[in-house]
Amino acid sequence: MRSLTYPRFMLRQHVGFGAFSFVVVGVLQYLIVQLITTEDTATMVRGVIEQLPERMRMIVSEQFITRLTTGGAVAFGFSHPLALALLAINAIQFPARHVAGEIEGGTMEWLLAQPVARLRVVLSVSGAGAVTLLAIVCGAWIGSLSALAGAGALVPDLLFKILGVGFNLWILMVLVMSYTLVLAAFARDGGKVALRAAAVTFVFYLLHVLVPIWDAIAFTRPFNFFTYYQPQKLISGERSITLDVVVLAMVVAVCQLIAARRFCRRDIPG
Amino acid sequence: MDNTVISVDRLTKYYGRTVGVKDVSFAVERGEIFGFLGPNGAGKTTTIRLLLGLIRATSGTISVLGQPVPAGSLAARKRCGYLPGDFEGYAHLTAAEFLRFAAELRGAETPAQRELLEQFRFSQADLGRKIKHLSHGTRQKLGIVQAFFHRPELAILDEPTGGLDPLMQEAFYELLRRAQDDGCTVFFSSHVLPEVEKTCHRVAIIREGEVVALETLDALKQRRFRRLSVTYREPVGRVELPGATLVKQEGKLAEYLVEGEIAPLLQALSGLPVADIVFPEADLEEVFMAYYRRSERA
Numbered sequence: 226m227r228s229l230t231y232p233r234f235m236l237r238q239h240v241g242f243g244a245f246s247f248v249v250v251g252v253l254q255y256l257i258v259q260l261i262t263t264e265d266t267a268t269m270v271r272g273v274i275e276q277l278p279e280r281m282r283m284i285v286s287e288q289f290i291t292r293l294t295t296g297g298a299v300a301f302g303f304s305h306p307l308a309l310a311l312l313a314i315n316a317i318q319f320p321a322r323h324v325a326g327e328i329e330g331g332t333m334e335w336l337l338a339q340p341v342a343r344l345r346v347v348l349s350v351s352g353a354g355a356v357t358l359l360a361i362v363c364g365a366w367i368g369s370l371s372a373l374a375g376a377g378a379l380v381p382d383l384l385f386k387i388l389g390v391g392f393n394l395w396i397l398m399v400l401v402m403s404y405t406l407v408l409a410a411f412a413r414d415g416g417k418v419a420l421r422a423a424a425v426t427f428v429f430y431l432l433h434v435l436v437p438i439w440d441a442i443a444f445t446r447p448f449n450f451f452t453y454y455q456p457q458k459l460i461s462g463e464r465s466i467t468l469d470v471v472v473l474a475m476v477v478a479v480c481q482l483i484a485a486r487r488f489c490r491r492d493i494p495g
Numbered sequence: 496m497d498n499t500v501i502s503v504d505r506l507t508k509y510y511g512r513t514v515g516v517k518d519v520s521f522a523v524e525r526g527e528i529f530g531f532l533g534p535n536g537a538g539k540t541t542t543i544r545l546l547l548g549l550i551r552a553t554s555g556t557i558s559v560l561g562q563p564v565p566a567g568s569l570a571a572r573k574r575c576g577y578l579p580g581d582f583e584g585y586a587h588l589t590a591a592e593f594l595r596f597a598a599e600l601r602g603a604e605t606p607a608q609r610e611l612l613e614q615f616r617f618s619q620a621d622l623g624r625k626i627k628h629l630s631h632g633t634r635q636k637l638g639i640v641q642a643f644f645h646r647p648e649l650a651i652l653d654e655p656t657g658g659l660d661p662l663m664q665e666a667f668y669e670l671l672r673r674a675q676d677d678g679c680t681v682f683f684s685s686h687v688l689p690e691v692e693k694t695c696h697r698v699a700i701i702r703e704g705e706v707v708a709l710e711t712l713d714a715l716k717q718r719r720f721r722r723l724s725v726t727y728r729e730p731v732g733r734v735e736l737p738g739a740t741l742v743k744q745e746g747k748l749a750e751y752l753v754e755g756e757i758a759p760l761l762q763a764l765s766g767l768p769v770a771d772i773v774f775p776e777a778d779l780e781e782v783f784m785a786y787y788r789r790s791e792r793a
Contacts, residue, residue, distance in 0.1 A: 230596070230600055230602075238587070330583060331579065331581065331583045332583065332584070335577070335579055335583075336600075337549055338549065338575070338579070338651075339572060339597070339600045340569060340572045340600070340601060342569050490551070493544075493549045493550065
């Protein structure tokens with residue numbers, strides 16, 4: 226299948242780091258869920274949290290106390306900074322390396338002189354990136370479900386919620402990839418694109434973490450894409466996944482359209 | 496059947512305020528080997544990128560293999576082979592993997608691949624080596640192989656012989672001759688005049704983004720831009736000769752660039768104390784330099 230040649234070519238280059246991320250995220254998820262389901266960590270963590278200064282306690286309480294249940298542990302694993310960082314690195318890599326990086330290295334010029342449409346390049350980058358991210362999210366699913374099954378705590382309601390959280394996380398990371406794609410479509414330096422996208426992601430994440438304790442930045446909440454990924458509230462049933470997924474999907478679509486339009490019209494190399 | 500493979504009309508490309516190419520017009524016929532000559536920065540690569548639809552023209556029209564560019568560029572590129580200047584390839588692939596990838600992208604057989612690999616003396620070791628570990632010359636050979644391995648109707652080559660040793664340059668000229676016999680049209684840019692002289696039917700000379708000459712090689716040479724060296728018996732000061740431009744004068748030795756009829760020149764020389772003259776056959780280098788000087792004066 227000629228149309229799959231380029232996405233396959235990209236996937237082969239990322240299989241190493243993708244597999245590493247899959248294993249780390251899966252094992253992390255398994256260990257977190259396993260720990261919560263086999264030890265009385267709730268009492269232990271509450272004791273530690275009570276020793277913290279008040280402001281820290283406000284953050285940590287929100288992050289931990291509600292998660293000291295089986296479902297909470299799953300949610301904690303799905304929002305663990307290490308898992309998010311690995312997924313974000315994978316999400317940023319595809320456009321930074323295969324759009325801006327290839328323009329920088331001169332291979333894009335060669336590629337676009339072959340019978341390859343520009344739109345196909347954009348779709349290939351997005352497709353290959355989305356597949357890789359989904360595979361890593363599968364790692365988290367497998368880790369959670371196997372730990373829950375081992376502890377005999379896997380019930381259908383929780384299973385569907387976990388699948389929903391994973392799907393929400395996947396869309397979030399596709400969004401990270403999509404705005405990196407927008408940056409890459411305007412640039413010709415892969416390293417700079419990766420740094421800028423990482424900085425944007427980090428700033429949004431930081432705002433998301435700080436917003437519960439800093440009223441002055443509360444206005445950023447609706448504009449922060451991390452607001453639309455709250456696994457603990459999804460697991461506890463306080464929030465519906467539909468709105469979050471729709472908002473994220475719409476922003477993904479807009480980013481993809483901007484990136485495709487720009488890439489199809491720009492000079493290579495620009 | 497339309498015999499025009501490339502048609503470019505009043506093509507202009509600006510990069511911001513900088514001129515890439517300006518009002519460039521030419522046509523390349525089927526089966527022709529067309530040389531695009533000019534020094535670095537003259538606009539050769541810009542023209543090639545415009546032909547392939549890699550960059551957008553500010554104004555003017557382009558047609559390649561009957562397809563308007565950029566609208567029909569994809570259809571045209573299916574029938575083209577392209578060698579970029581400073582061909583790099585994917586550094587992490589081996590030469591064999593790169594050729595396989597290039598073939599898969601075309602979804603086509605590569606009937607000429609084995610023959611080309613032999614012609615350019617690729618060993619199994621070369622094919623198994625990662626591109627980043629290949630020498631510049633071997634990378635360039637790989638670039639030539641991928642540009643021709645699917646027997647394209649049109650080959651667009653940007654400075655194709657850079658990094659090739661003389662033996663491989665000969666192999667390349669032989670490849671051009673054979674490709675032409677098979678009906679392939681070749682458009683190649685160069686600043687190496689002897690290779691253009693060896694291979695091309697027609698040339699365009701580009702300077703600062705503008706085509707200053709577009710003629711057959713024979714017509715260019717018939718313009719008889721020739722270098723004349725005159726050694727006088729004694730210092731004679733600055734001597735101007737009819738139909739000749741004084742290029743250099745040092746003591747008894749004077750060098751002229753001669754264009755057109757030489758009878759008035761010989762007549763003028765007969766009245767001067769000439770000890771010796773050297774008047775070799777015109778070569779393209781002289782023609783090229785003359786065009787440059789002329790457009791500089793203009």
